[in-house]
Amino acid sequence: xxxxxxxxxxxxxxxxxxxxxxxxxxxxxxxxxxxxxxxxxxxxxxxxxxxxxxxxxxxxxxxxxxxxxxxxxxxxxxxxxxxxxxxxxxxxxxxxxxxxxxxxxxxxxxxxxxxxxxxxxxxxxxxxxxxxxxxxxxxxxxxxxxxxxxxxxxxxxxxxxxxxxxxxxxxxxxxxxxxxxxxxxxxxxxxxxxxxxxxxxxxxxxxxxxxxxxxxxxxxxxxxxxxxxxxxxxxxxxxxxxxxxxxxxxxxxxxxxxxxxxxxxxxxxxxxxxxxxxxxxxxxxxxxxxxxxxxxxxxxxxxxxxxxxxxxxxxxxxxxxxxxxxxxxxxxxxxxxxxxxxxxxxxxxxxxxxxxxxxxxxxxxxxxxxxxxxxxxxxxxxxx
Numbered sequence: 001x002x003x004x005x006x007x008x009x010x011x012x013x014x015x016x017x018x019x020x021x022x023x024x025x026x027x028x029x030x031x032x033x034x035x036x037x038x039x040x041x042x043x044x045x046x047x048x049x050x051x052x053x054x055x056x057x058x059x060x061x062x063x064x065x066x067x068x069x070x071x072x073x074x075x076x077x078x079x080x081x082x083x084x085x086x087x088x089x090x091x092x093x094x095x096x097x098x099x100x101x102x103x104x105x106x107x108x109x110x111x112x113x114x115x116x117x118x119x120x121x122x123x124x125x126x127x128x129x130x131x132x133x134x135x136x137x138x139x140x141x142x143x144x145x146x147x148x149x150x151x152x153x154x155x156x157x158x159x160x161x162x163x164x165x166x167x168x169x170x171x172x173x174x175x176x177x178x179x180x181x182x183x184x185x186x187x188x189x190x191x192x193x194x195x196x197x198x199x200x201x202x203x204x205x206x207x208x209x210x211x212x213x214x215x216x217x218x219x220x221x222x223x224x225x226x227x228x229x230x231x232x233x234x235x236x237x238x239x240x241x242x243x244x245x246x247x248x249x250x251x252x253x254x255x256x257x258x259x260x261x262x263x264x265x266x267x268x269x270x271x272x273x274x275x276x277x278x279x280x281x282x283x284x285x286x287x288x289x290x291x292x293x294x295x296x297x298x299x300x301x302x303x304x305x306x307x308x309x310x311x312x313x314x315x316x317x318x319x320x321x322x323x324x325x326x327x328x329x330x331x332x333x334x335x336x337x338x339x340x341x342x343x344x345x346x347x348x349x350x351x352x353x354x355x356x357x358x359x360x361x362x363x364x365x366x367x368x369x370x371x372x373x374x375x376x377x378x379x380x381x382x383x384x
Contacts, residue, residue, distance in 0.1 A: 008035040010109050011100030013044035015204050016123040019266040020098050027280050035089045046071045058085050091116050099124040103330050115142030121273035123149040125224045129326050131368050132227030147273040154269035155248035155260030172249035173221055174241035176201045178212045185304055191343045201244045201264050210333045219311030233315050238308050240298040306347050314354050319362045321354045324375035328353035331379035353379045
């Protein structure tokens with residue numbers, strides 16, 4: 001029998017973290033859990049610590065530390081709190097580091113895990129968007145594999161394993177279309193945060209759900225694919241596929257295509273990333289093609305959903321504009337969720353931010369942090 005792989009899960013109580021827990025519990029003999037981290041969901045963290053038998057349990061919120069410590073006092077695990085403890089824990093030696101902290105907040109822990117984890121199972125796309133060239137260079141230097149957990153990029157990653165990039169004419173990323181598929185700009189002006197987080201297919205956190213509603217998640221995935229696969233942006237196409245059965249397609253120079261199909265469940269890409277290069281049981285419902293009968297595809301209405309076009313423009317401008325796009329999006333989404341701006345303002349704020357004169361040097365992690373802060377301040381001033 002193979003020795004079980006050690007895993008750390010940063011963002012264990014989010015949607016990716018919960019799906020990761022499910023995969024681990026379905027394959028208990030394959031894995032041991034070293035560290036689990038959550039922001040402030042103390043009850044979810046306590047439950048995960050007990051189920052996974054984690055060695056180290058950390059919560060970011062110091063206000064919830066005593067409740068966490070007391071609840072786990074009878075269990076053989078170490079309990080800590082705060083950002084410094086989380087950053088230190090990301091440097092622990094493990095086989096697999098699951099980077100599932102939401103947004104830019106996950107950048108530093110992902111960066112610190114490089115060289116300390118054999119494989120980084122990457123759900124935190126913002127890490128690649130903000131620091132892709134730097135992270136990938138470090139991963140290659142320190143011999144850490146980066147395997148994307150996004151269903152689209154995970155699918156494309158698997159297709160590319162047996163094919164050369166030189167033979168590819170097009171890479172296609174699919175989008176469900178989100179909750180507002182078919183809406184015009186006037187209708188979008190009236191939607192509420194409550195409307196926007198009701199995704200028709202996926203069960204996700206609020207921030208990711210808003211990104212899906214604006215289709216900015218596809219803009220971010222476009223940027224992520226450019227960095228991860230070293231492919232030109234013009235070779236990447238985004239199309240709407242409402243059923244979310246096909247997650248990624250690659251078209252080759254000879255006119256043939258390879259596509260990855262699966263029932264829409266994050267357990268499929270997570271299980272692959274955890275046991276790469278072999279597949280393991282994930283308890284995902286098989287696809288019954290005769291029951292589905294048809295799969296549908298549409299072009300994105302980029303006049304209404306401008307996020308993909310803006311993401312392409314940011315890539316053309318360079319790394320600083322890409323960082324600014326991500327930062328402004330996080331600020332604008334938070335403002336929308338707090339009902340300070342309307343839905344269409346999210347993309348307006350991003351566009352204005354990346355058109356400002358921003359710092360252009362992003363060659364190390366400190367410069368990336370400064371660039372991100374500058375962009376956030378610009379976005380906040382626009383909102384005010």
